[in-house]
Amino acid sequence: MQLTEKHQEYWRKNLVYTAILLFVWFLVTFVEAWYARQLNQITFFGWPLGFWFSAQGSLAIYVVIIGVYAWLMGKLDKEYQVDEGDLE
Amino acid sequence: MSSQAFSHAEFNRQLKKNYSWYTGGFILFILALAAAEQMGMSRQWIGYWFLFATIGLYAGIGIMSRTSEVAEYYVAGRRVPAFFNGMATGADWMSAASFIAMAGGLFIGGFDGLAWVMGWTGGYCLVALFLAPYLRKFGQFTIPDFLAERYGGNIVRTIGIISAITCSFVYVVAQIYGVGLITSRFTGLEFGVGVFVGLGGILVCSMLGGMRAVTWTQVAQYIILIIAYLTPVVWLGIKHTGVPVPQLAYGYTLQKVGELEKKITADPKEQEVRKIFADRAAAGREALKDPAKAHAEGKASVDKAVADAKASGDAARLAAAEKAQAAYPTSVAAATSTYRREAGLAARAAPPRVHAEAYPGKDEKTRDTARLNFIGIVFCMMFGTAALPHILMRYYTTPSVQQARVSVFWSLFFIFLLYFTAPCLAVLAKFDMYTNLVGSSFASLPAWAANWAKVDPSLLNITDINKDGIVQWAEVVIGQDLIVLSTPEIAGLPYVVSGLVAAGGLAAALSTADGLLLTISNALSHDLYYKMIDPTASTSKRVTISKVLLVVVAIVAAWVTSFKPGDILFLVGAAFSLAASAFFPALVIGVFWKRATKWGAIIGMAVGLGICIYYMLRTYPFFTNMGVPKMDLWFGLNPVSAGMFGLPAGLLTIIVVSLLTPAPSKEVQDLVEHVRYPHLKGDTLVSEAR
Numbered sequence: 001m002q003l004t005e006k007h008q009e010y011w012r013k014n015l016v017y018t019a020i021l022l023f024v025w026f027l028v029t030f031v032e033a034w035y036a037r038q039l040n041q042i043t044f045f046g047w048p049l050g051f052w053f054s055a056q057g058s059l060a061i062y063v064v065i066i067g068v069y070a071w072l073m074g075k076l077d078k079e080y081q082v083d084e085g086d087l088e
Numbered sequence: 089m090s091s092q093a094f095s096h097a098e099f100n101r102q103l104k105k106n107y108s109w110y111t112g113g114f115i116l117f118i119l120a121l122a123a124a125e126q127m128g129m130s131r132q133w134i135g136y137w138f139l140f141a142t143i144g145l146y147a148g149i150g151i152m153s154r155t156s157e158v159a160e161y162y163v164a165g166r167r168v169p170a171f172f173n174g175m176a177t178g179a180d181w182m183s184a185a186s187f188i189a190m191a192g193g194l195f196i197g198g199f200d201g202l203a204w205v206m207g208w209t210g211g212y213c214l215v216a217l218f219l220a221p222y223l224r225k226f227g228q229f230t231i232p233d234f235l236a237e238r239y240g241g242n243i244v245r246t247i248g249i250i251s252a253i254t255c256s257f258v259y260v261v262a263q264i265y266g267v268g269l270i271t272s273r274f275t276g277l278e279f280g281v282g283v284f285v286g287l288g289g290i291l292v293c294s295m296l297g298g299m300r301a302v303t304w305t306q307v308a309q310y311i312i313l314i315i316a317y318l319t320p321v322v323w324l325g326i327k328h329t330g331v332p333v334p335q336l337a338y339g340y341t342l343q344k345v346g347e348l349e350k351k352i353t354a355d356p357k358e359q360e361v362r363k364i365f366a367d368r369a370a371a372g373r374e375a376l377k378d379p380a381k382a383h384a385e386g387k388a389s390v391d392k393a394v395a396d397a398k399a400s401g402d403a404a405r406l407a408a409a410e411k412a413q414a415a416y417p418t419s420v421a422a423a424t425s426t427y428r429r430e431a432g433l434a435a436r437a438a439p440p441r442v443h444a445e446a447y448p449g450k451d452e453k454t455r456d457t458a459r460l461n462f463i464g465i466v467f468c469m470m471f472g473t474a475a476l477p478h479i480l481m482r483y484y485t486t487p488s489v490q491q492a493r494v495s496v497f498w499s500l501f502f503i504f505l506l507y508f509t510a511p512c513l514a515v516l517a518k519f520d521m522y523t524n525l526v527g528s529s530f531a532s533l534p535a536w537a538a539n540w541a542k543v544d545p546s547l548l549n550i551t552d553i554n555k556d557g558i559v560q561w562a563e564v565v566i567g568q569d570l571i572v573l574s575t576p577e578i579a580g581l582p583y584v585v586s587g588l589v590a591a592g593g594l595a596a597a598l599s600t601a602d603g604l605l606l607t608i609s610n611a612l613s614h615d616l617y618y619k620m621i622d623p624t625a626s627t628s629k630r631v632t633i634s635k636v637l638l639v640v641v642a643i644v645a646a647w648v649t650s651f652k653p654g655d656i657l658f659l660v661g662a663a664f665s666l667a668a669s670a671f672f673p674a675l676v677i678g679v680f681w682k683r684a685t686k687w688g689a690i691i692g693m694a695v696g697l698g699i700c701i702y703y704m705l706r707t708y709p710f711f712t713n714m715g716v717p718k719m720d721l722w723f724g725l726n727p728v729s730a731g732m733f734g735l736p737a738g739l740l741t742i743i744v745v746s747l748l749t750p751a752p753s754k755e756v757q758d759l760v761e762h763v764r765y766p767h768l769k770g771d772t773l774v775s776e777a778r
Contacts, residue, residue: 003761011765014764021217022217029206029466029470030466033203036459037447040445040446045339048342048444050199051199051202051342051446052339054199054206055205055508055512056508058210059210059507060508062209062210063500063501063504066213066216066493066496066500067497070216073493074490074493082766083767084489084490084767085767
């Protein structure tokens with residue numbers, strides 16, 4: 001079938017969301033791990049900061065990334081009327 | 089649509105009610121056993137109760153969910169709500185290794201062990217952003233299905249089948265091994281019998297009801313495993329931090345651990361023990377230079393000791409000298425292995441590693457290599473996660489695309505609960521051992537330590553090396569599995585909690601094994617048999633064949649397990665690297681780039697897989713010892729992270745070859761557009777299989 005201009009826009013926005021969230025993921029994973037020794041110089045509620053990120057901070061951010069993506073896309077689906085109705 | 093929506097909501101409510109009752113019932117069951125223990129029930133019977141009650145429960149759910157409908161059997165009827173699919177994925181994901189060995193790995197490895205924690209959670213971001221919603225919209229039954237439909241042709245499907253079976257089979261062997269270990273440890277049954285009992289548990293869950301039965305047992309198994317993991321940690325946390333959520337408060341405990349490490353490093357008695365190890369290691373190395381000479385000299389000296397003792401007329405001295413003479417290795421070969429063992433003691437001559445320190449090393453170069461390997465593991469585990477068929481398959485089972493997205497969120501949330509607890513448990517256990525075990529006298533070891541050292545010296549070995557009667561940290565050797573298994577006793581909890589932990593470990597191993605076996609038998613029955621050999625097969629025949637194959641694969645896996653193949657951790661890591669190299673680029677690029685072609689995918693998958701296997705073959709000692717020519721590590725990266733070369737190579741190949749071959753047909757491009765939108769009005773392409 002032929003996609004409309006609006007459909008293209010939906011897909012572009014999806015790509016933008018994906019790219020932004022992927023950047024956050026990259027930051028708290030690889031950049032964090034690369035500088036872990038330097039981050040460990042900082043103390044955060046008793047933890048060396050690098051350790052804290054790798055043991056729980058980054059993990060919690062992963063959960064948030066996925067939650068935000070699901071929420072944003074749910075909204076976007078409705079806005080561009082490509083949603084599937086109320087399938088609870 | 090509205091009546092369907094109503095039935096989905098109704099179904100969801102019913103599920104919540106059922107599983108709340110179930111959780112309450114399980115807690116009552118634990119309390120009842122705790123009371124029975126107080127009244128004198130033996131440990132062995134508590135073990136039996138946990139083993140048979142939980143396996144019986146899974147069997148009950150499995151039998152109630154039996155089905156012979158194709159959509160029910162392969163994808164649970166596509167009506168698993170996001171929340172429950174998340175729990176099922178959590179159980180599917182967390183294996184015996186996550187449950188039993190991970191905290192121990194963190195205990196031993198300190199910061200560097202966190203690579204596994206990050207890798208095995210962060211991969212879900214890739215699942216959510218790149219795969220789950222699109223696979224759900226595509227709506228077939230297996231992962232090779234998607235590859236075959238997107239790229240066309242049986243070559244792609246065949247590569248898909250082979251990759252899916254290879255990585256799943258390696259993984260399932262590790263799970264069955266875990267089942268055998270847990271049942272034998274907690275009930276006293278033999279390892280072989282334990283494997284058999286566990287196998288029965290796995291089969292009753294998955295055989296009769298396929299994905300439908302596996303889904304609902306996995307939800308039940310998740311509830312058991314998370315209760316089992318958190319209970320002792322919360323207790324230990326209250327003991328050491330005073331807070332019932334120790335995950336949020338163990339930072340200060342970690343600080344104290346750091347101070348105790350400094351103390352242990354500086355302690356003269358500790359240094360004395362380490363010196364003994366260093367000397368023995370040096371002597372061993374020296375002897376290895378010329379084992380024959382060392383053996384002859386040693387022999388001469390024990391013979392001389394006997395002669396001297398005879399001359400002195402001291403009976404006790406003579407007896408001791410003769411005992412040493414009898415124990416002396418008779419051959420040079422036997423002596424050489426002793427020397428090797430002694431030389432290996434060098435590892436125990438080092439001071440304790442600083443738990444929180446990232447990438448320790450003697451110079452900048454070793455530290456950089458350690459960092460690269462940390463990142464390599466994170467990379468391969470993440471992309472491997474996003475390419476393992478038994479996980480991706482789970483997102484075919486939700487009612488809608490949006491539910492698939494939400495379901496990834498719940499999946500990672502439920503996995504997160506365990507994974508952010510493991511590093512905490514490692515620190516708390518270390519603190520407890522540094523304060524209560526180190527410095528205690530050998531005559532009065534803490535009860536748990538005395539028990540475990542007696543039960544299994546490979547898990548805990550304490551020897552008084554410097555003969556001062558006091559435990560030094562350097563005298564303690566701890567096996568990975570000890571930490572989780574002994575936590576209930578360290579925390580001073582009744583035995584019933586130990587039984588609970590065993591039931592949790594069993595649930596973790598069984599649930600993962602179920603998902604993996606189903607993946608393998610589906611790849612064989614659906615992709616190989618139905619799609620390639622006999623496309624006219626009736627639905628009931630397909631399901632029957634799948635059930636038969638499931639049993640066959642399970643028995644083959646158990647048979648392989650009975651050989652106790654070594655180095656399971658490497659095999660599991662390798663499965664991730666292989667999956668990342670073979671599947672990830674083709675799957676993701678298939679959705680995000682319409683121009684990707686059939687030959688791009690075929691050659692790309694082959695190149696990714698090939699480079700990954702090549703690197704492992706040429707660098708992993710197991711293969712190089714068998715005669716494969718050895719090669720230097722590239723950039724010092726360990727063989728387990730071979731995917732770090734395989735994945736980019738595969739991705740690049742797909743792009744280059746795709747650009748060199750003609751663009752895919754209009755139908756394929758339509759399919760790509762079809763999967764990108766959850767719902768298109770007037771879309772004539774209905775791919776969803778029923």
